[in-house]
Amino acid sequence: MARRKTKIKFFTIADYEEEERWLEEEHRNGWRLVKLIPPVFFIFEETKPEDYIYKLDYKNKEMPNDYFQMFKDYGWEYCGYSLGWNHFRKAASQVRAEEEGEIFSDDESKLDMIKYLMLTRLLPLLIIFFAVLVPGIGRLRLTEGFIVILSFIIYVLAGVLYIYVFVRVGLRLWQMRNKINNKS
Numbered sequence: 134m135a136r137r138k139t140k141i142k143f144f145t146i147a148d149y150e151e152e153e154r155w156l157e158e159e160h161r162n163g164w165r166l167v168k169l170i171p172p173v174f175f176i177f178e179e180t181k182p183e184d185y186i187y188k189l190d191y192k193n194k195e196m197p198n199d200y201f202q203m204f205k206d207y208g209w210e211y212c213g214y215s216l217g218w219n220h221f222r223k224a225a226s227q228v229r230a231e232e233e234g235e236i237f238s239d240d241e242s243k244l245d246m247i248k249y250l251m252l253t254r255l256l257p258l259l260i261i262f263f264a265v266l267v268p269g270i271g272r273l274r275l276t277e278g279f280i281v282i283l284s285f286i287i288y289v290l291a292g293v294l295y296i297y298v299f300v301r302v303g304l305r306l307w308q309m310r311n312k313i314n315n316k317s
Contacts (some may be wrong), residue, residue: 136179138164143173145298146254147305149189149218156220158189183238184225188236191246193217195252209236215227217253240313247310255303262299266292 140159144152155260156166156175161184164177188209192200196219201211208227212220221236228234266288 137167138177138179140175140177142175143172145300145305146250146257147309149191153187153189156222160185160187160222166220167211169213170218171215185218185222185226186225186234187212187222190221190236191250192215192219192221193249204236208233241260243313244310247306247313251303251306255299255306256287258295258299262292262295264278266295 142152143156159166159175159177160180161182163180163182165180165185166175166187168176169176170176193215204211204221209221209223212222214220223234225234232238237246
């Protein structure tokens, strides 16, 4: 049995291209992705160092068999699923034209995925923020002791972190969307 290693790495939903490049680099270094354990565990198996292309497709739901068959028909190997992302790979030697190294046939498909990411991941986070964190801060009174002050500090820190992540991810997705729109 080949040696295995587990790596812990965190990627936001807007970092999927960086995740693809990281997986490609691991494969070039002789480590092939064999399993994903959400949210941050990647299990690799030692293999011959080869040039592979990794691509991620966000679906956030169970897909029918014909979805996977379509990828297989185009030479893509399914690697696994994690938090809405389907991971695929293909040997770079199988790619003869640039579009064969892409899972999206056109810019419109990429735009659809980014829009879907925004609707299914960012919008719910925004709703949770306004439904839970904002009212929670408003309900706390600073005059009722240490626990209330500590709770207030935790709420504020969580709110600041939440806003930072939301803005960072939202801006990255927006920039990706604009880059594709300007290319067309």
